[in-house]
Amino acid sequence: MATFIPLSPMEHLQLADASLDGSQGSNRAPLAQLQIAARTDLEAVRSFLDEYSGSPGTQRIYTKECERLLLWALAERRKPLSSLNRQDFEAYLEFLGDPQPAERWCGPRRDRHARDWKPFVGPLSESARITALAALNSMMSYLVDAGYLGGNPLGLIRQRRRKAAQASMPDLKVERFLDEEMWEALNAVVEALPRDDSSEQDHYERARFIAAMLMMLAPRAGELETHGMNSFREVRGRWWWYVLGKGQKAARVPVPDDMLAALRRYRLHLGLSPMPSPTEDTPLLLSLKGRRPITARRLNQILKDLFAAAAVRLEATAPHKAEKLRKASAHWGRHTSITAKVDSGIERRYVQKDARHEDARTTSLYVHEDDERWHDEAQKHRLNWRSNKE
Numbered sequence: 001m002a003t004f005i006p007l008s009p010m011e012h013l014q015l016a017d018a019s020l021d022g023s024q025g026s027n028r029a030p031l032a033q034l035q036i037a038a039r040t041d042l043e044a045v046r047s048f049l050d051e052y053s054g055s056p057g058t059q060r061i062y063t064k065e066c067e068r069l070l071l072w073a074l075a076e077r078r079k080p081l082s083s084l085n086r087q088d089f090e091a092y093l094e095f096l097g098d099p100q101p102a103e104r105w106c107g108p109r110r111d112r113h114a115r116d117w118k119p120f121v122g123p124l125s126e127s128a129r130i131t132a133l134a135a136l137n138s139m140m141s142y143l144v145d146a147g148y149l150g151g152n153p154l155g156l157i158r159q160r161r162r163k164a165a166q167a168s169m170p171d172l173k174v175e176r177f178l179d180e181e182m183w184e185a186l187n188a189v190v191e192a193l194p195r196d197d198s199s200e201q202d203h204y205e206r207a208r209f210i211a212a213m214l215m216m217l218a219p220r221a222g223e224l225e226t227h228g229m230n231s232f233r234e235v236r237g238r239w240w241w242y243v244l245g246k247g248q249k250a251a252r253v254p255v256p257d258d259m260l261a262a263l264r265r266y267r268l269h270l271g272l273s274p275m276p277s278p279t280e281d282t283p284l285l286l287s288l289k290g291r292r293p294i295t296a297r298r299l300n301q302i303l304k305d306l307f308a309a310a311a312v313r314l315e316a317t318a319p320h321k322a323e324k325l326r327k328a329s330a331h332w333g334r335h336t337s338i339t340a341k342v343d344s345g346i347e348r349r350y351v352q353k354d355a356r357h358e359d360a361r362t363t364s365l366y367v368h369e370d371d372e373r374w375h376d377e378a379q380k381h382r383l384n385w386r387s388n389k390e
Contacts, residue, residue: 005075007104007119009112010067013042020074025082025149033147041081044148045070048139054244057222057296065135068096068119082143086153093157096124096132133157177335177366178328182321185310187211202288205269207306210285210299212262214333215340217241217253218355221296221330227284229276232263243356251356300330307332338366 005020006013015021022028022041038044045066052059072095073081077088084092099105099120107118124132133154140152178186190211193204213219223243231242232255239255255263264274272282283293294302311325334355341351342363352363 005071007071007075009117010042010045010063010070011112013070015040015042015074020078020080022080022082025080027082027084027150027153029144029147029150036146036148038146038148041070044143044146045081045139047146048142051142054226054248055222055246056225057220058246060297061131062135062139065132066139068132069136071119082149084153086156089154089157093129093133096129098123176328176332177339178325178332179321181318182310182314182325183215183336183340185313185325186306188313189306189309199288201269205266206285206288207302209262209266210302212259213284214330215337216256216259216262218334218337218341219243220245220334221299224284224299225293225296228280229267229272229282229284230278230280231284232276233278234275245356249356251353253354253356296330303328303330303333335366338363339368342366343368 018024022044023039025041036044036047038047049059049063049066052062069092070081072092073079073084073088076095077084077091079088099122102122105118106120106122107116109121110117137152137154140149140154143149144152190204190207193207194200195204210224213224223245227243233240233242239260240252241255242250242252244250260275267274267276270282270286276282282291285294285299286292287294287298307325307328311322314322314325338351338355341354342348346354348360348363348367351366352360355363355366357363
């Protein structure tokens with residue numbers, strides 16, 4: 001009789017059966033090639049996730065996707081991750097679009113330690129499946145490079161799907177940003193925050209500083225969680241923000257005077273010196289309870305609340321913008337900054353450096369000028385759609 005596999009988070013998963021723990025997986029590489037201290041699939045996956053300890057946001061996403069695949073392999077395919085083949089991955093991608101049986105796999109969001117925790121809230125959208133595919137391919141490639149797996153059966157699927165997606169999609173512009181009216185509504189919400197006691201004042205000053213960082217430096221939420229005040233550094237009279245970004249790539253972004261002023265204000269409110277020293281260990285964004293950094297998840301919730309309040313301000317005059325604001329997340333702040341820099345006339349190559357885009361084509365997705373001229377032309381050359389006799 002087959003062993004029942006409970007659907008529990010990875011940290012609670014225990015496999016006594018050697019046929020399922022991956023130690024005898026059919027896709028295991030020869031032990032002589034092993035470069036990591038991992039005997040089982042769980043240990044190998046944890047080794048991969050440990051590589052992202054400096055990027056908590058990315059680590060959370062990768063943990064979720066690796067965990068889902070691991071549980072599915074065990075519960076549905078009755079085999080370890082290290083025995084999955086190309087056909088298994090094809091089946092898994094279909095499963096992501098409709099996790100069945102739903103009563104076992106899906107449920108409301110719960111804390112990972114809750115008894116009724118489920119791996120899924122519901123079926124994944126096409127874009128979410130593409131994200132899952134990218135995360136899993138990163139894991140599989142790592143395990144091949146680490147000498148744990150003999151090959152990556154997901155690679156061919158990834159290439160095929162990526163090429164199909166690229167062939168079917170037009171050159172779309174980035175639309176998940178706040179325009180000037182929406183950003184002004186957000187600023188109005190921040191300035192309207194109560195400041196009657198020290199806790200409310202702390203919340204206001206932090207929200208004000210967050211808005212400045214988002215608009216002027218285009219950070220990712222995870223970067224605001226992991227970086228400290230000492231990431232601001234002065235070189236030859238000019239201040240730069242030194243950031244370890246996506247893919248652990250080091251970069252620096254010029255800090256304009258308005259951002260410096262916002263930094264000084266926030267630091268003075270916290271009782272710190274006007275500018276940080278290279279050895280200071282104060283986090284960029286502090287919890288209201290102590291000196292701990294806030295998480296990317298908490299940052300996103302703070303911004304969600306502010307966006308929702310801004311949406312209320314625009315409901316009567318611009319309901320379509322209010323609806324867009326209610327869908328906004330922390331990452332929209334990065335898109336807003338890059339779009340605003342393009343619109344302001346900053347030279348494109350410098351916007352690319354500010355955004356830390358490897359490919360100039362990525363930056364071009366934020367350029368809306370040609371689209372607006374195109375729309376103006378359509379408006380100027382109006383066509384009769386009704387008979388003149390009417």
